[in-house]
Amino acid sequence: MIWKDLSLESSLQSLLIDEENSINKLYAYAGELACHDPKKAQKLLERVLGYAKDHHLLRSEATILTILGYLCIDNGNYIKGIEYHARASSLFEELKDTEGVLKTCNGLMYMYFCLGMYDSSMDWATKGLNLAEETNNKKYLQILLTNIAQNYLMLKQYDEAKQVISSLKGIECEQSSVYDVVFQQIMAEIYLIENNLKMAGYAINQAIRLARHHNYERLLIECYVTHGKIKYALGQMNQVNALYEEIFKLTQKEEYIEVQMNALIDFGKMEVELGRNLEAETSLLQAYQIAEKLMMPIPFVQVSDCLIDLYKKQNKFETALHFLELKIEFEKQLETRKSELWAAKLKHEKSVSEAKLYKELCEEIFLISNIGRVLTSNLTYNELLKKMADELSNLMEVTILGLSEYEEESGQLNYLLFNSSGDSVDHGVISCDSQTSLGVYCIKNECTILMHDVLNEYTNYIPKKDRFKIIREGVQSVMMCPLLLNNKVKGFITVQSYQKSAYTNNDLNKLNLLASYVAVAFENAKLYRQTHYLATHDSLTGLLTRIEVFKKGQELYKQLDASNTLCVLMLDVDYFKKINDQYGHQVGDQVLVEMGNLLKNKVSQNITIGRYGGEEFLIFLNGYSEPECVLFANQLREDIAQLKVMINDEKTLNITASFGGYQFNKKEITLDKGIYYADSALYQSKHNGRNLVTFYA
Template sequence: MNSKFKYENELNKLIECEENFAFFINLAKESVRTAPEAFKEVFDNVLEFAKANNLNISKGWSYYYLGWYFFDLSKYDEAIENFLLSHDVFDTHECKKGVIYSCNGLTNIYCQIGQFMLANEWGLKGIYLAEEIGEKEELVILLINIGINYIQMKDYYKSKEILNSIKMLNHELTKRQIVACKLCLAEIEINIGNPAIALVYLDEVSKMDDELTVDTSDAFKLKGMAYVKINEYEMAKKEFVKSYDFSNLQGYTYEKCCALIEWAKLSYLIKRQHEAINVLKEVADIAKSSKFIIILKDTFHLLYEMYKELGNHKKSLRYLEEYISIDDQIYDYEQNQLMAKMNINHTKREANLYKLLYDKTELLSSIGQKIISNLDLNSIINIINKEIYKLIKTDIFGIAVYDTTMEEVAFNFVRGNSDLIETIPFNINDESSFGAYCLKNKADIIIGDVEQEYSKYVSSDYVNHNDSKFEKSRIYTTLIIKGRVVGVMTAQSYMENTYDTNDLNTLKIIANYSAIAIDNAMSYKKIEDIATYDNMTGFLTRFEIIRLGEIIYEKHRNKHNSFCVIMIDIDNFKSINDSYGHVYGDRALNKVTSSISQCIRTTDYIGRYGGDEFLLICPGADQKEAIEVAERIRNTICNNSYVIDDEVTVNITLSLGVYEFGKNDMSFIDGVKMADKYLYNAKKGSKNKVVSKLKSKHTKN
């Protein structure tokens, strides 16, 4: 039966008074999750009826509840569209309560898809209106959701302050709201190192939560996380299984993914690495299809870290790039959405509660997204320097990156709003260095007058300055990731008493973003190097030598320069492996490639093309010059005896094919194929020779 006719009486009551929409609100609360398709049919018909009869408030509520329908189906674009339509209708017709609810819907969905700045913007607008019209119930809901948003941002202390501020409202919370607050506080305590307190909150929830809801799944997961923190791994696993099973049974896909991620972390912790990776890959598949972008981002980062620790650098690099790509998507989406007209009142108020929420969130989030997506240290420094003056008074900004294998560290300073970077080294054991003090003590510093306060941190060797441009005020904070110090950051001013704890906290937030970015940059560089160079020979990988060859080929073709390639193969290398084993074979390969390296020109490039086959690129060399290089290599190898063990010495020869590119060549690979053809001709004969188009054979020694 069509719901339009089923609820005809209730629809007609809307014409009499739109406050009768309360019937449909109660219906929505009962059926949005239990009978979603029936719910959709009802509200589609209500929306149609409201449009036909110019019932604008009913139209706004219809859009609002349809937004939640699409939210539960992970159809986030449709959900956002409906919440925005709801907001515009309520705003146009001055229904402030409706505006508050639509703001809450947008806060939830933007938090879900990682748009934390947008979530806060809409949340703040809703809070402002709720306070203005005295709607404490809606104010509580918005504060809880913004608290959740800050948990997602991993700003746990700010979230805790927001949630604790709810007590100041003197408003009686519903049981559902109390459960939500306790779950949030439990998650905060777990993440700031107080799992015992978290378990108290969770026990209180278990006594209250007599309804099977999403909160039930979340409580199981959080209890598992708390048990992990106190090393009760078997107990933790049981809780993660409960969370997964319950979420799976109820069809809570998002919560199921969250349980799986924590389960994977536990599996990795107890050395079941491959199980953990397989679970995360399953999560990634679900997250992609369901568009859970934050879960997908976190999953890619975990896979990157796990593969990096396992030494699988190729896969680690792949997932790091996936992670950065997702981060870029989040940032790009945010910038596009901010261009939309949102009509948000940005008036700052002095009340501490709201000051918490306004505290530089927008700019910090924007800077953070730029920093974390960057993989170059100089770029990171310049990004911060160009934006930091909007947050902190800064005449000089600097970062020092700490390599634990070296005692010397270098501060990279930028003076003023400039791209110029000044590098000033200091020793980690230097007792006259503020940077060394911070690194060794993992300490933060606020200095109002450096000449009066330096002795608190550094020795009397510190040099006083009479220059009026001397940096009198300074704040320092360490860059720490996973308990490991990776550097120190400072902001400095020529004026005295410039900085306070708020400035230091702002610098610490930027430092947190920077620590992740610097760690990623260093890991990316290391992995990129490993991915670029073959571990056994030190030569370029097949992928890299071909990529490089294609670049050189384009230059050769444009400038008509001479350009040759040489294919090199070790003769009868299989017999070495068969006779002595692969360990000795690897040693022989290493010694031969070391000899080859000494024979090539400084302008040449060499890569490992296959197992015992190599590709040498000779830019600027014609065929005659390339043959001379090839002969030099062949002679060096065949005239050497290679000791690979006390009792094992082998003699090795090479076959080589030389090809010079001509104007009719269509691609770099075409030339490689020709060199390979000449190599085949060399090996088909007596081997240990060079073959080219110029001479089909060259004399062997």
């Protein structure tokens, strides 16, 4: 056989004699070779590509670029793979080779998907499906639909995956053994989701048998991963461990790095469920490093979320916050990488219309990036809305910008409206039962809204306008898009103008594109604030943690000068050990909760309070002199004495606290020294009978 049995020089000569026959045989041989020795396949193809270019063999060049693109999928180099396939697609179209175009459509669909560029992925999928139907190419119709189903599975859109698979049943044609393996593996995954473990086992065993028979090493490893998940669902942990041990041994090769990453994620999730947190952390951190290297959005987000949840469960909130910040930064880097990819496409196609499109895209990417930064920054909601309006105005007319957040538990929409003409922010709440709210209509129907003339068009959506709320008086043009994340509504975004016909369908498409990014950024910001709070606040009392209150104190101490004063108070709940011993730790915890509730009400711009440890609390009073601090401490001491903690339905417990204070004068050298003096004064209060305030002299 050419390429396999003949020498390389003889095989290259055959390209000049019968190019079509020879290159088709190379495609088949290189595809088989890549399944078990990708490096050898790569070396062969690069040699033949040079030969094809030297002899102006366009069909050969396009075919080799296609195979090289598929090899890039194996090693996770999607940017390079897209470059190969884009060049190949142009050559195939020039040659009017529809099957060649279909091959590149399939590859480009998958690689854009892996980079998180779902719109581009769907564009190539649609192009491929239309071409396959027009030319009655059942083979590639099957391949494209199968890969679309695989993409849906990765997105956890299981109903859509099953719908695509069921549509394949009506298409009958002979396929390659590679396709048969992939199809059986997908069926095993779908059966697993449906909890039909018997059929899942049957399908994956079929796939494994075929992969072994044809020596498809990569596909075999992927099948082992699916098999491991099935065995885990069956509770056969010994077999699970043996399978994953084999998987990790086989994936040491660089070209199987993506398969290794997916296996580590799945195995890490299993270990989390089994409570093996240390082992789970090790697996997930390895997967994280690979996902970060490959810049693959879906697995990166998956493993980041797993690590964040794992650390939160272990109360390692600072570590959870760290990974959340890295996840947000990754998404920003991904936008930059997408922009570079579009630039490469522009350079390749060299068209004026593409230049215009690229310019617009860059503006949108820049805007999206800015909005992401705004949403994850430490701003009030009013400041956030103003900044977003300012950024959006670079792309469209923005008189009023509205943003809402849907609260599923309460069934309400909380909204903010920013009016750029008056620089004012309005806010309110809408019940999701409302029949006269455009916002409710938008999120319930998960649809976009574009109105050129509000007064004449609103009845297309709602029966009457007496409770618009989010549409300001005088507004004539409105656009509204739902904020969707993982098929869940998070709220909506609206842009409004006092002019009629202010917006076009193109503007609506831009807003809808932005809405998807805003939904992600909005959710990230919400998660960031939650995780940041957990990392900086004591879970029992809701006050600052020891580390955080010390940080705040350090900042105040650095600002201290002759024009300012700063005091510190240490307070300790009296007889707390006795309370725990006599009534139990549950009552002791309740004492600390009540203390936390009282102390949180004392926090102000000049008063910083944190839990120092156990039953001890630390308070910094900025701008307070010693007499003012003593007055504050005595008032707080009396308030604490009024607290009543329930022991049972019939009995309550009164508590008291002892205080020690100190006024800083910069002679202490360090903040710690001042806290030490306050603690010494606290000891005197305890020694002198408790429930007292003592200042260090």
